[in-house]
Amino acid sequence: MSNQEFFVSVAVDIPVRTLFTYKTEFFVQPGQRVLVPFGNRKLVGWIIGYAEDKGTYDYKKILKVYDDYSLIPEYLIDLAREISDMCFCSIGSVLSAFSGKFSKNKINYNIPASQQFNTPENEGKPTVHRILKSISDTGKKIALVRFYDIKDKMNFFQDISESINGSIVFIFSTVIQAEKVFSALQNVYGERVVYFSSEYGKKEKTLCWLRMLKGKNLIIIGTRTALFSPVSDIKMLIVDEPSEYGHKQRQSPRYNSREIALKISEMRNVPVLFTTLQPDVTDVFLCKTGKSIAFESTISSEFPRVIISKLEKNWQSSILTDISKHLLEKTLVQGKKVILIHNIKGYARIILCKKCGASIVCQECGGILTPVSEDYAFCGTDKRFFKIPSKCPVCKKRNLSIRQPGIKKIVDTLRNIYPGFTISVASENQPVEGLSQIIVGTQHLISYIVDIMPGLLIFINADMIAARTAFRSEERFFLIVEKIKKMMPGNENFIVIQTGNPGIDVYGDLSRNDEEMFYKRELSIREQLKFPPFGELISIQFSGRNWLKNKDSILEELKKSGDIYESEIKKKATEVLWKVQERKTSFKILQMILEKYRITNFTVDPTPYF
Structure with missing residues (x-):
């Protein structure tokens, strides 16, 4: 410690995108952690660099220095600055993301001897x-x-x-x-x-x-x-x-x-x-x-055949189509295992009649509709929205409900159909039972395909993944199926895609093994719409009194820089999808808008579609 005072910039983990100046008698370096007073609280912060005393403010003192040396190297501090700009967040939140849970106690660490290493020739590689x-x-x-x-x-x-x-x-x-x-x-x-x-x-x-x-x-x-x-x-x-x-x-x-x-x-x-x-x-x-x-890579393999199988309107009562049943029975007789994948967690929703069990289908193509709100549903084939009817079109009763057939019901149905086979459920909290012949689960199961080595994989209702309205839903499903093909190679194996909408483009691409058409179509559509990677799609969630007071003015200012898509996510809170050409300039505009209208209750996601 010396009698000289230093002024330093400190980052703390709060949403405000600014650094704070403190004074200290300790000799500190960028990358060290410190304890600082912040209002009525004491917060852990990170030294970012030295600052100037502008002589206009009585700066508070650093209370404690935790580290004897820089825990965060300079290049990581520079990276934190860049991420702060890329993600519209504070430098402190970036530093906290990877170092916020480090021990504050001094830990003795003996540096092991460096291992000598000579780069070998790459022959055979x-x-x-x-x-x-x-x-x-x-x-x-x-x-x-x-x-x-x-x-x-x-x-x-x-x-x-x-x-x-x-x-x-x-x-x-x-x-x-x-x-x-x-x-x-x-x-x-x-x-x-x-x-x-x-x-x-x-x-x-x-x-x-x-x-x-x-x-x-x-x-x-x-x-x-x-x-x-x-x-x-x-x-x-x-x-x-x-x-x-x-x-x-x-x-x-x-x-x-x-x-x-x-x-x-x-x-x-x-x-x-x-x-x-x-x-x-x-x-x-x-x-x-x-x-x-x-x-x-120089190694290629033969891959499973992909079969598209249409679901009937009352598919929930039997779960499997005739093609799926035939292949499942054939696979089990051969001594191989079967995987059934249900859906993306939280998104498997359909509109069912509780009276007769009928599904609500598209008025144009007859495909099963996916609800996107309490009032509207979406057809993945026709790319159109339809108002959900008040009555079941089959039995005319007012017994419609938005439901998802759960995995438990699927397993119970399968056990009734195949009492002689062992069937188990796998989830993130429930490990895979290696001795089971039929294994049912969500996408969590994909990580275990190489270990299970199935001869057949069935998507129970692929529309719940591929036919959602979310940006990239078809791309996600395409990637899932193509990766699974590489995990269970062999043209004697099968992947069955059960769907109420067999006309969806991505299903045709997969069954024809035509990835070139898939990429060409996706890139063309996104270029026309200026969607990523040809533009930026940013999610901003607003709430609070100042937002409600100035909502219309803020939306108008955002529209000057790009298109906006507004949706109310809960009472007094709104999500705005902001489609812009370039992120850095748009974030500068957003910062000015937030300061102008004194908006403090907000969150920003620069890649909500990921």
Whole structure:
């Protein structure tokens, strides 16, 4: 401690997008954590840098310094600034997202000896050789690597780890996938492999962070939090299946792994590989526009046949179509297993008559409608909305209700039909029973397909995934089916898509194995509509007195910069989807609007469609 006072900028985890100036007699550095007075509270903050004393305010003093040295390296502070602008959030919320749960106690950490590593020749590793040579020759840092076999992808992870002299970071969408790769690579590379998880306790997480902060030549594996690894000698970043749901942070800061990986590549000049069994529309767009180099693995396989099977109006009573029943019985007789996938959690809704069991169908094509509100339903085939009738069109009774046939009912029905077969349910909280012949669950089951090795997979009602009104619903279903094909290779296997709307375009693409048509159509539609990746679609949720008072004026100002789609999400709260051409400029406009009308109750999601 000295008698000299310093003035520093501190970030705290609050929604306000500003830094706060404090004074201190301690000699501090950017990246250290401190305790500061904030109104009537005391908050943990992060030193961002030194500030000037403007002589106009009596600055409060820092109460405590937690760290003896910078816990957050300068490049992560710079990244936090960038994410603050990208996601319209405070720098403090970004820093808190990956370091807010560190231990505040001083922890002794002995630095292990650095492991010497010489880069081997890439003979016998054709995919790795092509990628590294292309990156070296072209100077491009972004690559898409596509695999046709899940085992080939696992082998690639081992080969690329062996071929990088320095640290490499792997980002996975789920803990299950991260743990599988961690276990596989640890068996080969031992202590060089670090697993970084947001689920660790404070002490364990802090020790892991210190190991990355002070170590070199590491293989770091984790979910999206591992993007913020403090390792100093990073030489490559790999994001696996970048389109999957787990790569999106649902609370502020609402980032996704792909955007952050691209920003890290730009800031630190390191290559980023996006590995996938099936590229999404954004992957294809990046390749077509020359921003990414595309590679395919040299191994290909024969894949299951995809069959489209039409659901009858009373499908809830039998669950399976005739084709599905035939294939299920044939598969079980052959000694193979069957998986039935129900729906995306929380979205499987249909309109049923409680009296006669009839479903409400499209007036034009006869397909089953998906309710989007209490009054309206949507047809995925005709892309039209219809008002939900007050009476059942079959029995004329006022017994309509929006329901979803639950998994329990599905299992009970199957057990009545097939009493001689073992049937089990799997969920996030209920593990897969390996000895069962028929396994029923939601999309959670997809992570276990390689372990189960089914001969048949049935989507009970694919419309509940593909025919929703949400942006990207057809794309999501396309990716799900194509990835499943790579997980259960063999043309003797089958995937059955049960649907009330067999005319939906994506079903035809899948049955014809025509991915080129799917990507061409999706890119064309999005370009016409200026939807991502050709534009930006931003979600803003407003509430509070000032919002209600100035709602019309705020909406008019937002319309000057883009199209808006307004919907009331609950009483006195509104969600606005703002379609704009470019995010950075639009956020500056939004900031001015919020300040002008003194709006403090709001949340922003820059990629709500993810």
